[in-house]
Amino acid sequence: MxxxxxxxxxxxxxxxxxxxxxxxxxxxxxxxxxxxxxxxxxxxxxxxxxxxxxxxxxxxxxxxxxxxxxxxxxxxxxxxxxxxxxxxxxxxxxxxxxxxxSQFIGGIAAISPSETEFPNGFFRYSRRSFVSDTRFVTGLVLVYREYGQAFIRGYEDRRMMKSQGLSLSRFTREFRGTIFPQANGIVALVSRRNAQNLSFNFLTRVPSFANNYWVGFSNRSVSEAEAGRIMERVVFEHLGTRISDALRVARKTGLHDAEGLPEYHRELLRIGAPMG
Incomplete structure (x- = not known):
């Protein structure tokens, strides 16, 4: 872009x-x-x-x-x-x-994290489904920058949209968001087009050999009275900037059980451990 x-x-x-x-x-x-x-x-x-x-x-x-x-x-x-x-x-x-x-969200110095803190390119993410104890979501998103601001873009899984009775068109499934720097990580505010709710996502980098993992939580802006959980732990893995980087994992995205998660994602999600 x-x-x-x-x-x-x-x-x-x-x-x-x-x-x-x-x-x-x-x-x-x-x-x-x-x-x-x-x-x-x-x-x-x-x-x-x-x-x-x-x-x-x-x-x-x-x-x-x-x-x-x-x-x-x-x-x-x-x-x-x-x-x-x-x-x-x-x-x-x-x-x-x-x-x-600019002086309130992200701090005085910048309203967008640097590429060192959160790089451009494709990310694979994993989290437990908000509405199922045994099903997990793995998806792809693109992080990019325009006019000095970092953005995130992706598409909801078809099966998740179908279960909610929503349209399966790319137009409806698309979500976008903006990314802000935080003291120990980043925050992404994400929503589907014209939706009445959004997700608040906080991620902090995980020390690792490749230094390409972030872990945190995803929080839905829904009331406690609605079905499902409001917050789940989430993992982001930076894949690279090339289309081929995304295509090699694209077929493995969607809904699956815990065994279908990438091994290190499963470890970072700490399945069964209570949220702090």
Whole structure:
């Protein structure tokens, strides 16, 4: 996965000036609709009303200093020239959310663990099923980074989804999450698309020869009244960054009994031992 799509930049570099004027005019009309009056808005901005109308209609484009004045007034950046207003505002919300939490979740220095602490690539995970005492789940996830933030992505097992009466489509089975550094490990908050609950996962590295195992717990955000357990011990094993690393274990994922677990996973899960 990459930070940006090459085709996106290429297409935008070919945008015609007339298209930029129209996009800016559409965005400016939406922003101006929030004002009590266009005349009053023009006075606050220090822009001639006739000239402002030309901006609204996509007939003219403001000078850099005037554009800066408009962006500052509406608390937006110059992307209102290139992108629909909804996309610009969504990006701002994400940026603000990150700034609001950066000193609280993950600590002051970073909102994402380093690759040394938790690397990119494919991981195999194992845990006991939340709804069965004798069945265990083994799956694959991908950890990747975009814009300085670490993310996790994978798919729920088909049999687990079927047992809950849920759709078996890849769209429904997909889950994603974000990863934060902690003093002794990492935390991953994970959820399926549009789901009303999530899982809180804490992992700490296990000293080993390959140094590629993490152990911790997975906690569901469900009430105690619901069927099954809320928390289970979980093991993550880093496989590598190549597709072949994932394919060699993909056929062994799913639901199985304890004997079907990888041997070291079974040892780290401490089956039968109470949770601390």
């Amino acid at each position: 990459t930070d940006s799509s090459p085709s996106t930049g290429k297409n935008r570099s070919k945008t015609k000036p007339s298209e930029l004027r129209l996009q800016f005019g559409q965005n400016l009309r939406k922003l101006s609709a929030k004002a009590e009056s266009i005349s009053g808005l023009c006075r606050e901005l220090g822009i001639n009303r006739t000239q402002y109308n030309r901006y609204l209609n996509g007939e003219s484009f403001p000078r850099p200093d005037v554009l800066h004045r408009i962006c500052s007034y509406f608390d937006l950046d110059a992307r209102i020239v290139l992108e629909p207003l909804e996309e610009v505002e969504d990006a701002r919300k994400r940026r603000v959310a990150g700034a609001e939490l």
